Amino acid sequence: MKLAVVVQRYGADINGGAELHARYIAERLARHADVEVVTTCARDYVSWRNELPPGLEQVNGIPVRRFRVRRERDPNVFGRHSRQVFERAHSIADELAWLDSEGPASDELLDYVSGAPFDFVLLFSYRYYHSWHLARRIPEKAVLVPTAERDPAITLAIFGPVFRGVRAVMYNSHEEREMIQAATSNHRVPGVVVGVGSNVPSKTQPLRFRQRFNMNRRFAIYIGRIDENKGCDELFNYFHRYAATFPRGLDLVLVGSAVMPVPAHPRIHHLGFLGDEDKFDALAASDLLIMPSYFESLSMVALEAWALGRPVLANGRCDVLKGQCLRSNAGLFYESYEEFAETLYALESNGPLHARLGLNGREYFARHYAWPVIERKYLDMFARVSASREEGQSVETLPNWWSRRRSDQPPATELLRAIPSGPATTPAADISPALDRRRPA
Amino acid sequence: MTDINIRSDSIDVEQIMRQIRARIREKRGVDYTEEEIRELAAVKLEKFLDPRGVRSDLLEQFRRKREATLPPNFAFEESTLFETHRPFLRFMRRLLRPILKLFFNPNPLIEALHIQSKLNAQHAALEPLYYEVLHNLVLELTRTGIEVKNLKMRVESMSSRLDFDERRARALEGVVVYRPGAATPLQPPSGPSEAKPHAESTETQERRRRRRRRGRRRPLDGTQGRPSEAREPRSTPHGQESARREGGAGDQGEARQDVSRDTGAPPTGNPGNGDASGES
Numbered sequence: 001m002k003l004a005v006v007v008q009r010y011g012a013d014i015n016g017g018a019e020l021h022a023r024y025i026a027e028r029l030a031r032h033a034d035v036e037v038v039t040t041c042a043r044d045y046v047s048w049r050n051e052l053p054p055g056l057e058q059v060n061g062i063p064v065r066r067f068r069v070r071r072e073r074d075p076n077v078f079g080r081h082s083r084q085v086f087e088r089a090h091s092i093a094d095e096l097a098w099l100d101s102e103g104p105a106s107d108e109l110l111d112y113v114s115g116a117p118f119d120f121v122l123l124f125s126y127r128y129y130h131s132w133h134l135a136r137r138i139p140e141k142a143v144l145v146p147t148a149e150r151d152p153a154i155t156l157a158i159f160g161p162v163f164r165g166v167r168a169v170m171y172n173s174h175e176e177r178e179m180i181q182a183a184t185s186n187h188r189v190p191g192v193v194v195g196v197g198s199n200v201p202s203k204t205q206p207l208r209f210r211q212r213f214n215m216n217r218r219f220a221i222y223i224g225r226i227d228e229n230k231g232c233d234e235l236f237n238y239f240h241r242y243a244a245t246f247p248r249g250l251d252l253v254l255v256g257s258a259v260m261p262v263p264a265h266p267r268i269h270h271l272g273f274l275g276d277e278d279k280f281d282a283l284a285a286s287d288l289l290i291m292p293s294y295f296e297s298l299s300m301v302a303l304e305a306w307a308l309g310r311p312v313l314a315n316g317r318c319d320v321l322k323g324q325c326l327r328s329n330a331g332l333f334y335e336s337y338e339e340f341a342e343t344l345y346a347l348e349s350n351g352p353l354h355a356r357l358g359l360n361g362r363e364y365f366a367r368h369y370a371w372p373v374i375e376r377k378y379l380d381m382f383a384r385v386s387a388s389r390e391e392g393q394s395v396e397t398l399p400n401w402w403s404r405r406r407s408d409q410p411p412a413t414e415l416l417r418a419i420p421s422g423p424a425t426t427p428a429a430d431i432s433p434a435l436d437r438r439r440p441a
Numbered sequence: 442m443t444d445i446n447i448r449s450d451s452i453d454v455e456q457i458m459r460q461i462r463a464r465i466r467e468k469r470g471v472d473y474t475e476e477e478i479r480e481l482a483a484v485k486l487e488k489f490l491d492p493r494g495v496r497s498d499l500l501e502q503f504r505r506k507r508e509a510t511l512p513p514n515f516a517f518e519e520s521t522l523f524e525t526h527r528p529f530l531r532f533m534r535r536l537l538r539p540i541l542k543l544f545f546n547p548n549p550l551i552e553a554l555h556i557q558s559k560l561n562a563q564h565a566a567l568e569p570l571y572y573e574v575l576h577n578l579v580l581e582l583t584r585t586g587i588e589v590k591n592l593k594m595r596v597e598s599m600s601s602r603l604d605f606d607e608r609r610a611r612a613l614e615g616v617v618v619y620r621p622g623a624a625t626p627l628q629p630p631s632g633p634s635e636a637k638p639h640a641e642s643t644e645t646q647e648r649r650r651r652r653r654r655r656g657r658r659r660p661l662d663g664t665q666g667r668p669s670e671a672r673e674p675r676s677t678p679h680g681q682e683s684a685r686r687e688g689g690a691g692d693q694g695e696a697r698q699d700v701s702r703d704t705g706a707p708p709t710g711n712p713g714n715g716d717a718s719g720e721s
Contacts, residue, residue, distance in 0.1 A: 071526065076515045101526075329454045338465045346461065356452050 001033040001382065004113055006134060007124040008104055010039035010066075011052070012059055017300065018147040021196045022124045025145075026062050028197070028375055037064040038113055040104045040130075047072045048104040067109035077101045086152045086412045092404040095158045105129050114138055120382055122170075126162065127153045135162040139395045142166040143381070148176050149295040150319065150421065152412035158398075160184045165395030167385045170194045170378070172298035174327075174424035175319045182419045192381055195298050197371040199276070200307040206285030209278065213271060219251040220313070220344065221286035223279060223301045224293070226258040226270070231292030231315055236263050238340045243267050245341065250348050252290070255282055284308050287354070288347050296320050303369050306330050306361030311354060313343055323423030330361035514565060517558040519551055 007022035014020070026035050037059070041050040048069045056065050081098040084090050109130055113121060114137045121138060123131040126146040135142045144166045148154050163169065163184040169191040171177040181187055210216065226232050239252050243265065251267045255274050262270045274282065283289065289305035291314040299321060302312045312331035314321035316339070325331035332347065334340040347354055367373070398404060515521075523534040541547070 074526075077526070080515060326454055329452055332454060332458065332461075338468075339461065342461045342465060343458075346457075353452070353457070357454075360452070 001119050002117065003029060003033045003035045004116065004118040004121045005029075005035060005037045005124070006109075006113055006121060006130055007037065007039050008048075008128050008130065009042055009045060010037050010059065010064055011043065014043065016045060017297070018125045018145075020300065021145070021147065021298075022122075023059075024196055024199070025122070025374075025378070027060055028371055029378060030062055032375065032379060035062060036118075037062055038109060039064060039066055040069050040106050040109065041066045042069050042104055046075070065112070067106045067112065069104040069106050071103075071105060073101065073103045085156060085409075088411055089407050090409050090411070091407045092157055092399055092409065094407075095156045095409070096404070098156075099129060099132055099158065102127070103129050110134060110137065120167070120385075123166075126159060132158065132162055135166050136395045139165045140167065143168045143170060143385070145170045145172075146176065146180060147172060147297045148180055149297050150179060150416070150419075151295060152416045154179065154183045155412045155415035155419070157409050160186075161396035164189060168192075168381050170381065172196070173320045173323065175323050176297050178424055179319075179419055179421075183415075190381065190384060192377055194374055194377045195303070195369055196300060197369050197374045198300055198304045198307060200304055201277070201280050204280050204284035204308065206281055209281035209285045212278075213269075213282075215251075215253065215269070215285065217251050217267075218287050218348070219253045219269070219285075220288050220290050220348075221253045221255065221282055222290050222292065223255045223283065225256050226254055226260060226262060228260050229295075231294050232260060234315075235290060235292035236268070238334075238337050239268065240265065241337060242341050242344060246345065250287060250344070253282065253286065255279060280304070280308065283310060286310060288313055288344075290344075291315060291318075291321055293321070294318050299324075302331070303365055307365040307369070309358035309362045311347055311357035311361060313340075313347060319421055319423050326423055328360055328364035330357050330364050332357075514558060514561040517551070517554040521554075522547065522551065 005022055005026040007019055009016065009019050010023060011019075012023075014023075022037070026037050029035050040048065041052045041054050042048040043051040049072050050068050052066055054066050054068050056063055058064065078098075078101045081094065081101045084094050085098045106129075110133050113134055118141060120143050121134060121141045122143050122145055123134055124145045124147060125131055126144055126148060131144065135144060142165075144163070146163075146169060153159070160183075163180060163186040166189060169177075169180070169186065169189055171180070171191055171193045172195050174193055177191060177193055222232070222235065224230055235252075240263070242249065251269060254262060254268065254270045255272075257273050258270065262268065271282070283301075283305055288311045289302060291299055291302050291312055293299070294315060294317050296318050297320060299314075302314065302321065302324065305312050306328065312321075312325065314325055314331055314333045316322045316333035316335040321331075322333050325333050332343040334343050347357070523531070523538065525531050525534070
């Protein structure tokens, strides 16, 4: 079987959520199939500037073919188009212009993947230029890994036909699947909730981490980009208040590059970006992981914390994280400062609770996110789709020139509000959502 | 803080969260959630705040005005008027720009729009701060208003209970003092012989007191072992006063010890540890 993994950026040092996800999947599937990664020369996801050389190279033993991006993204133009499609009534042509301005536009990449003899093409991140165009060009080979968050882009009219036209969809979480099905009505398309595993080391050295970074006190950890969009602003605010209330409570350790100022506080320690070894040692040395993000399609770091037996304290306003905490019984969540303080204190002071949540996390990870489980789900889906191969499968065509320019599409934010939210508390990995949906009143 | 008991191997996060929320409600005293406080802050301010000071719909008006008047902002540079992602069009515009400039001078327009764009950005950056300050202020005022109202109610309740207790105490005092045949009023003890019956009736207690006092004092002379001699100085006025003081203190001490023994509570010390008392 010959597989292509198409993703917007790729590299051993590129740690974005979808990109890392694509790398892990490519490396694991390479044990079962002939895998080639097709990507761009970009390293920066904001500008898509061509920084890496085009052509073929090997990354961790996987062939990676890079193509140049036609033009860099102009933030002003992209911002204008985003406002147009998200906040105002607009046309299909506006949505196409938005997609074009978002990028990364590379026609060479599209031509190569369309012409090469791949059995299946795994398209990562539904919202980018390459995924939309390839899903339309080769729908009979396209398997989409949407990595969709709850943002207005999912309700744009141009994505409906793509989700309904591909061969299969590999979802990251139950919440993501329900949101996409509600937005695009693609119930007919074969889909499975897979997520992604993680290369968690079998042995970690928390003491080495404590010695190296001189961490003597117990601490909670946050791993990821330190960004307002990730809820870090709220986290700092809450932690300040918590630290004032509990002078001898946990410290907060931040791991990751900062795109916002980190407040100076004796109990907040920013360590910057760490390699995998240090990261896992830090996680093992911590008491718990805090995930303050509002929007996640799947938090890999939360899965890693669970794999190491650490409970997670998540932002309860993120449906995916809340759903995972409820399904795994391995984490608590908060929606206000009072809840933050109470849950953090409970995790800090209640040993049996902490231990039980950690144990549940380990079991949850082993049951749903261990690599053999993930690989099996992908291979089963390929087999299922191969067995039911439909000739002449195609994506719905775009409206004609005049219809595309008619401003009859409502603002995407309005449509998003109409999509039901809340965690899906399905206990098993892949059960019909209609049967298991249980929303809080 | 929440005390969650883990009694079995299986735990239910949903149930734990329910316990935590119940505890928060209990601590807050009033059954208002954060959302309810926000609602109160937005709608019913006039009930808690001075309506002359803060308008009840201030936040709502501010938010509406902000949403309605938020213009899209973008950087306006020299080339903005002519930019396009289509290379041919870009080339044509560049080619024809000198001809366009024959008809009018676009530079003042570009400059003005550039400045305006910067002003818009500054304004847009400041506005969320104003909004946040206002929002937090109103929220805190509402919270404080609710708290003040609750405290007022508690003060009223306590003052009425205090009144009742005072009246009851006065009534009881009257009954105890003037009831005929009640216990004789306290008389100063005149000597060892007069004090004997009383001493006999409370012989055990006296002995206990004497023993303890002996233990405390340093041995000065040989008379200290005799109880009657030891009590003699009490006949003087000064001795009466000091004995009353010592005896009273001793009684209270014993009473405290008895109570602590009965209830099983520790006689002294903080009921909780330092952390808990300081943090709760």
